[in-house]
Amino acid sequence: MSHDAYEAVIGLEVHTHLLTRSKLFCGCSTEFGRGPNENVCPVCMGMPGVLPVLNRHAVELAVRTGIAANCEIAPRSIFDRKSYFYPDLPKNYQISQYETPICKGGYIELPGDGAARRVRLVRIHIEEDAGKNIHEANSSLVDFNRSGVPLVEIVSEPDIRSAEEAGAYLRELRDILRYIGASDGRMEEGSFRCDVNVSVRKKGASEYGVKTEIKNLNSFRFVEKAIEHEVARQIEVLESGGKVAQETHLWDPDREETRPMRSKEFANDYRYFPEPDLPPLVVPPEMIDAIRSSMPELPAARRARYARDYGLSAYEVGVLTAEKDTADYFEAVLPGLKNARTAANWVMTEVLRVSNESGKPIAQAAPPASEVRALLKMVEDQQISLNAAKTAFAAMCKSGKSADATVAELGLAQVSDEGAIAAACDKVIAAEAGKVAEYRGGRDKLFGFFVGQVMKAMGGKANPKVINEILKKKLAG
Amino acid sequence: MASSSELNRLTIAEASDRLRRREISAVELTRACLDRIAAVDSRLNAFITVTEKEALEQARAADHRLSSGQAPALCGIPLGIKDIYCTSGVRTTCASKILETFVPPFDATTIAKLRAEGAVFVGKTNMDEFAMGSSTENSAFGPTMNPHDLTRVAGGSSGGSAAAVAADECLASLGTDTGGSIREPASFCGVVGIKPTYSRVSRYGVIAYASSLDQVGPFAKTVRDAAILLRALAGADPRDSTCSARPVPDYERALTAEVKGLRIGVPREYFVEGMQPEVESSVRAALKQYESMGAKTVEISLPHSSYAIACYYIVATAEASANLARYDGVRYGLRAAAEDNIELNEKTREQGFGAEVKRRIMLGTFALSAGYYDAYYLKAMKVRTLIRRDFEQAFQKCDVIVTPVAPTTAFRLGEKMSDPLTMYLSDIFTISVNLAGLPGLAMPCGYDGNNLPIGMQIIGPQFSEDAILRAGDAFERSGAVTLRRPAL
Numbered sequence A: 001m002s003h004d005a006y007e008a009v010i011g012l013e014v015h016t017h018l019l020t021r022s023k024l025f026c027g028c029s030t031e032f033g034r035g036p037n038e039n040v041c042p043v044c045m046g047m048p049g050v051l052p053v054l055n056r057h058a059v060e061l062a063v064r065t066g067i068a069a070n071c072e073i074a075p076r077s078i079f080d081r082k083s084y085f086y087p088d089l090p091k092n093y094q095i096s097q098y099e100t101p102i103c104k105g106g107y108i109e110l111p112g113d114g115a116a117r118r119v120r121l122v123r124i125h126i127e128e129d130a131g132k133n134i135h136e137a138n139s140s141l142v143d144f145n146r147s148g149v150p151l152v153e154i155v156s157e158p159d160i161r162s163a164e165e166a167g168a169y170l171r172e173l174r175d176i177l178r179y180i181g182a183s184d185g186r187m188e189e190g191s192f193r194c195d196v197n198v199s200v201r202k203k204g205a206s207e208y209g210v211k212t213e214i215k216n217l218n219s220f221r222f223v224e225k226a227i228e229h230e231v232a233r234q235i236e237v238l239e240s241g242g243k244v245a246q247e248t249h250l251w252d253p254d255r256e257e258t259r260p261m262r263s264k265e266f267a268n269d270y271r272y273f274p275e276p277d278l279p280p281l282v283v284p285p286e287m288i289d290a291i292r293s294s295m296p297e298l299p300a301a302r303r304a305r306y307a308r309d310y311g312l313s314a315y316e317v318g319v320l321t322a323e324k325d326t327a328d329y330f331e332a333v334l335p336g337l338k339n340a341r342t343a344a345n346w347v348m349t350e351v352l353r354v355s356n357e358s359g360k361p362i363a364q365a366a367p368p369a370s371e372v373r374a375l376l377k378m379v380e381d382q383q384i385s386l387n388a389a390k391t392a393f394a395a396m397c398k399s400g401k402s403a404d405a406t407v408a409e410l411g412l413a414q415v416s417d418e419g420a421i422a423a424a425c426d427k428v429i430a431a432e433a434g435k436v437a438e439y440r441g442g443r444d445k446l447f448g449f450f451v452g453q454v455m456k457a458m459g460g461k462a463n464p465k466v467i468n469e470i471l472k473k474k475l476a477g
Numbered sequence B: 001m002a003s004s005s006e007l008n009r010l011t012i013a014e015a016s017d018r019l020r021r022r023e024i025s026a027v028e029l030t031r032a033c034l035d036r037i038a039a040v041d042s043r044l045n046a047f048i049t050v051t052e053k054e055a056l057e058q059a060r061a062a063d064h065r066l067s068s069g070q071a072p073a074l075c076g077i078p079l080g081i082k083d084i085y086c087t088s089g090v091r092t093t094c095a096s097k098i099l100e101t102f103v104p105p106f107d108a109t110t111i112a113k114l115r116a117e118g119a120v121f122v123g124k125t126n127m128d129e130f131a132m133g134s135s136t137e138n139s140a141f142g143p144t145m146n147p148h149d150l151t152r153v154a155g156g157s158s159g160g161s162a163a164a165v166a167a168d169e170c171l172a173s174l175g176t177d178t179g180g181s182i183r184e185p186a187s188f189c190g191v192v193g194i195k196p197t198y199s200r201v202s203r204y205g206v207i208a209y210a211s212s213l214d215q216v217g218p219f220a221k222t223v224r225d226a227a228i229l230l231r232a233l234a235g236a237d238p239r240d241s242t243c244s245a246r247p248v249p250d251y252e253r254a255l256t257a258e259v260k261g262l263r264i265g266v267p268r269e270y271f272v273e274g275m276q277p278e279v280e281s282s283v284r285a286a287l288k289q290y291e292s293m294g295a296k297t298v299e300i301s302l303p304h305s306s307y308a309i310a311c312y313y314i315v316a317t318a319e320a321s322a323n324l325a326r327y328d329g330v331r332y333g334l335r336a337a338a339e340d341n342i343e344l345n346e347k348t349r350e351q352g353f354g355a356e357v358k359r360r361i362m363l364g365t366f367a368l369s370a371g372y373y374d375a376y377y378l379k380a381m382k383v384r385t386l387i388r389r390d391f392e393q394a395f396q397k398c399d400v401i402v403t404p405v406a407p408t409t410a411f412r413l414g415e416k417m418s419d420p421l422t423m424y425l426s427d428i429f430t431i432s433v434n435l436a437g438l439p440g441l442a443m444p445c446g447y448d449g450n451n452l453p454i455g456m457q458i459i460g461p462q463f464s465e466d467a468i469l470r471a472g473d474a475f476e477r478s479g480a481v482t483l484r485r486p487a488l
Helices: A056-068 A163-179 A220-239 A285-293 A299-310 A314-321 A324-333 A340-358 A369-380 A386-399 A403-409 A418-431 A433-440 A444-457 A464-476 B004-009 B012-020 B026-044 B052-068 B109-117 B159-166 B183-189 B223-233 B277-292 B305-326 B341-352 B355-368 B374-394 B420-427 B431-436 B465-478
Strands: A006-017 A080-083 A093-096 A107-110 A117-128 A132-135 A140-143 A150-156 A192-202 A212-217 A248-252 A257-260 B047-050 B078-082 B120-125 B149-153 B172-177 B192-195 B215-220 B263-267 B296-300 B400-404 B440-447 B453-459
Touching (some): A080 B305, A093 A117, A107 A163, A163 A192, A163 A324, A192 A220, A212 A220, A324 A340, A324 A369, A369 A386, B026 B052, B026 B078, B078 B159, B109 B223, B172 B192, B172 B223, B183 B453, B192 B223, B192 B465, B223 B440, B305 B431, B355 B374, B374 B431
Parallel strands (some): B078 B120, B263 B296
Antiparallel strands (some): A117 A150, A192 A212, B192 B215, B192 B440, B400 B453
């Protein structure tokens, strides 16, 4: 039986840092990249006698996430202790939410042509992150800077059917989190992490197969690779008459394969029970309403609007909305322009190019949107050519000067003065009498030659449209 | 008037008065306590650490404030601190080998409050390891002896704090009470102790045993002193989310000695078969005294009392199993030599914890384990609700409840160590109060044939500390009991 006879059943658990300034239960900074154990205090070091105090902002961001993901927000939720021994977990229990999470249900709609695909969510809950173990030759060290950094865990239903779909889900989720300002979604810094549950079954089967969990996935590419590898592995096991064992695998990015963890590394009975040091978390309806009314437009709604209002293709919409910054910039360029596509093309090519080349965000790499708008307006009004606009844009990125000043400084303004163009046309016609005769004799193709000559005479700055009109009349004689 | 060698016998109210009038200095007062510790503590073992140098520095600073004329109530008052409170720069052991060398970099909120008042800390007092016990015999630093009879226990877990006050080693002290750990030793040592309403006093920086039951409270020589100290301790704390923001009344002003019309509930379940007859007769005599002062006694019932100990040993040990998980040798305290992190954990905890602590961690771990949670922890939480309701119903018929603190007076050292269950029964009258989160006052109400103090417990509804202190103070002032200083 071929691999095509099977389908994968995939559920994802995403852990993402919330963009708060301080940690979930103490006042320590959440800043990434500080020296080891600089962002610590007795609370996040699990000293004897310390108590947690919940960060209000983290709760707001979790509610925001829940609203963005169409969840039901629990008016009252409970924190629980999840017990396991690990050196990077200072209290040897993690404060998390178990039976009563802050958000229940919900779904994420995947982008794409055709019918929208929904991946349903089980829940979203708040929890604290652990520190980080650093292993050296003969010892291990622990950095507790990350200990107590607020996380939400977003758990999907097993609604995903392929590695590609898992990637699409993760990207969409990351985009949403960035749009609402809940997370920076940086997988490489560990602020957005993913565990994958995978099983396979015969197509058409209604029961799920035995699943394995894959941990340690810190890039979208690894998630996709790990799923592909694990799906293939499970099918091979089943095809050779074996049984898939319910176990936890670690992704080895160097060998690009998964390997089972030692049972001691994950065999845990977490002994959850309600955290007695924190009262129940009450989210009043007014808070939910206030957050709901301050929600920005989400990626899906923006995509729909761009396609509908600006007639952009799915590809163009995708490029423009992938980052909130890009879309915001695009929309700031738009006002007053006749054609949205002019702005879209410009942002997708020129603006993203300078951003990518410099490795800086758009706000730093490109001129202010209002200046780009001024430049594009000149193109629309035929004051400058498209090529001249590109020259001006490159100069503006470096100098920081306005569009007006740059165009003037570089002498890029087009000449539309009919008198000057007519005079130039007359000169060319006089100088090229032979070609004029040929043209008038029926060689239409020579028209382009005359336009070129006039443009040359005008130093390349004449408005080609005006040249066309005047030349046509004069040559017609 | 006490001579300078007897300054340590003063109450807070008396000493504060004389300090304020500059008749005595805080340094003299502190010196008297330190001298007393030097003279008797080798026999009592009430202190794990005596902080002579720091105490004298604090006393000098207090004298400075006192001479400026603007000093708070506790300025210059020498106190003993149970070794469960984190004290910045002073080692805090919790009477455990695992924290033998632990020096906290921060103060518990209550310690910070007392420091701001100018109080003097003479030392850290002995206790049952991690507050687990009823006799202070479970201490890695040896047991504390009862000042009234050195062959007997001081009670526990705050035995050192109770004995230190009874023996005049300090004017008052701090304890903690999870199932009776202030009230039972107060009873055994013949001093006053109050466990406030759960959430009345911040728990921040007090090493956790059972978080939903632990509460901080004072030991003192008089009810008035307990009121003065409690007022300084109580109140909201931004570092403790479970701490109440309710305003703190002036407890001392509540001490009007007026008990006319007070309805005193007497629970029929608390005068049980097998309790020491002198304990019962002494508490009954106290009730008669109240009646003679115009109070009324009413019989009440707390029908779920018999489940309290079972319920407590599920809830408390479950919470403890998580609270004590942090002692792993990674960040502070004892670290055993080991090859890897799992061995580090196992060996550190095996070497660092005493038998009773291990027993309770195992009990709690079991109660929370997959497949047992519903039968044990969840059931216990339901029982806890029933016990709380018992009290709510009882308080419809009465204002306060009076019971014995413990079924017996202080027992002999070693007597119950081999039988944990009998030991657990020492707290049979106090544990329900923790489960219900209520305030309870313990104070002497008589002596048995061996000259050992008998304790009476006054329980009130939530946040009725003023009412139970008033009732206790009225009894104390009635002169029905003449207090006996231990002959040391």
